[in-house]
Amino acid sequence: MGSQLSKPDTSNNNSQVNTGNAVQFSQPFVDYLQNSSETDSIRAKALELEIQSRVNAELQRLKSVTAKEYAELQAKISDNEETGQRHSNDSHGNDEASLSVKAGDRLRQLGREAVQGDILELKTKIEKSKHVRELDESVVKAKSEVISCLKENDRRPLDCWAQIEKFKNEVARLEDGWIQKVVS
Structure with a gap:
């Protein structure tokens, strides 16, 4: 009775996937990957520079738009002042x-x-x-320590947490000084 249900159905073998084929890449692509000196940190820096350039371009565009609007508003204000002076001269005082x-x-x-x-x-x-102002010597030193640590630990950037924390503390110190200078 139950013996037929336990047997595999050999009549429909079309559902099996042939996994014997390996994925193959072209030789120029493999050579490119092997010869590439680009690391994760280099790609991250390139991406960061690209983002910064886009942000700067957008800031420049916004500055030009606001300058144009400012000039238009100044022109309107001066026109309104001139018409107001004409009306005050025409009316009885x-x-x-x-x-x-x-x-x-x-x-x-x-x-x-x-x-x-x-x-x-x-x-x-x-x-x-x-x-642009010259950076504090301690910030420059902390920055160079972070860079050298990241270069040494290319595959393990989390090993540089101490240097990064030192750099963050130095930058925070500079920011606090700047804020105090602006506020006072």
Whole structure:
């Protein structure tokens, strides 16, 4: 009774997969992989540089767009001021409403000048902070230690955790100093 169910079905052998064929790569591809001096860290650096260049390009694009918009807004403001001056010259200056309008215009002008002064002050601070400064000697030393450790431990970058922590601490120290300088 149950003996026929235990036997394998030999009539339908089409479902078997032939695993005897090995995957073969072309010889130029194998030679390229063997001769390649590119490591994981080099690929990571190349990727990081590519990302940085894209971010810089996007920042430059945004700066140009904002500068253009800023110029357009400045032009609109100056046009509005000119039309406001024409209207104030055309209206009669004797009534109380025109005096309050003139006072409001004067206050807006003073506020606008104060804001523009603040903007110029911030721009000069930003321009000063854009300049590249020499790094602290301890940061340079920590960076070189990380680089040499990563070169020595190419296949085991986690072995360099101590050097990386030292580098992070030095950078954090510099950042704290910069923040204190900006805040004060």
